[in-house]
Amino acid sequence: MSSSFIPKRIALVLNLAMVAIQVFLIRSVSSMNETNSYLYHKCSEAEGKYKSKSPYEGNLNFLIKDMYKDTFVRGFVYAYHGDDPNTVYILLQCGGDSYGFKCGSCLSTATSELRRRCPMNKAGIVWFDKCLLKISPTAFFEKIDDKNKFYMYSTKKVSDPALFNVKTKALLTELTAKATRRSDKLLLYETGEMKLGKMKLYGMVQFRRDLWFTVCKTCLDKIIGELPKCYDGKEGGRVLSGSCNFRYEIYPFLDTVR
Template structure:
């Protein structure tokens, strides 16, 4: 079989899988990266398209410009602009270690990629390693987005998957509890580590901050419950949705300098 035929076959299988499970992608790639790499995107067909120079595009451009003026000290924006039927809702959530200028840089990259990958789409979401950007003509405050979700995992397996899965779940569950503990500075983000003999397990959990802490806990419990289905015995992995995500690795993957 030629390389061209193989490529077409792989594309067809992935395309059919996405259609069959409504944009739920199981993405088998190495989770090892410390860059702000592009991860995935979805473009909503049901919400339709907007026309060039339309009020919807104008409202979208206004929000991006307004967000760009922010220093992103807290790494999060949920906002809207315009009147029905051209109201645009937008969310930017940066990873917990990527606030300040890193968040602003991620917004610029995410905006460019969302326009390129979902041209003129009224609704879409794009994920990068350090942020996500979502737009919609419908409000989604306090609404969990389970529909837009995907897996990523390492190609390497541990020697004792059962024990490793249990310890990974224990760490992520602990982090979820800490991230959703009610406080004056509710960031809905937590990182931590666990000793595993001669190595360490590193993990993080995070929700978009348009969710209340109890709703965030529900979201995190749901995706953590997908272990080991997503990443059975893999050295690293993550489940990423439009509202919450987790990641674990056997090496440090978060930035230590803001």
């Protein structure tokens, strides 16, 4: 029979070290989860529901499985499968800072969450910090979606709301112009920053890759136009629709490496 003896002082130090490691791990996991937070979802009841083991469910499962074969280097997938009335259309749009592996990871999270929040719904949409996933029994390629939209904003306000509103709109409008002047549609996304006295304003705009530049500009101009009404002097805010989105903050919020 063997035994070991550890002085109380050393044991206390070891226990404190273990607690510190556990706290660090908890914070690390929490931080990683926050990088792709669930934002919002919308289940469409108009299209009805599908039954378990039905042709519609089979087509949906086929599409999701097939999407995992993609490398997600473009951060965008639009596909459909099946014959009417069981055709399924699906779209994945990842954030401009989340292509490749991050995009595939977000697809996994989004499909699971959409099934959980919209069980058996033929149509639905879910937004995460890193991607948007949409399914429908109706084709929506190159069609603008402004029915699915939601708002997020900070509860804190800046000291000079009027000036801040003007500067924020100017930055987002400039980013929209740059994004819609690109020579190709590989990356319909733009980021930038603007110095505001002692602080900086950071902004981002993005729209779906299947939309035409003119449609994209119209989509972004429309939601940016809502700034004074919905975000009057707020330190941060974002609008996400089924076609385009923007975000601004007074701190850096994007991944620098995709």
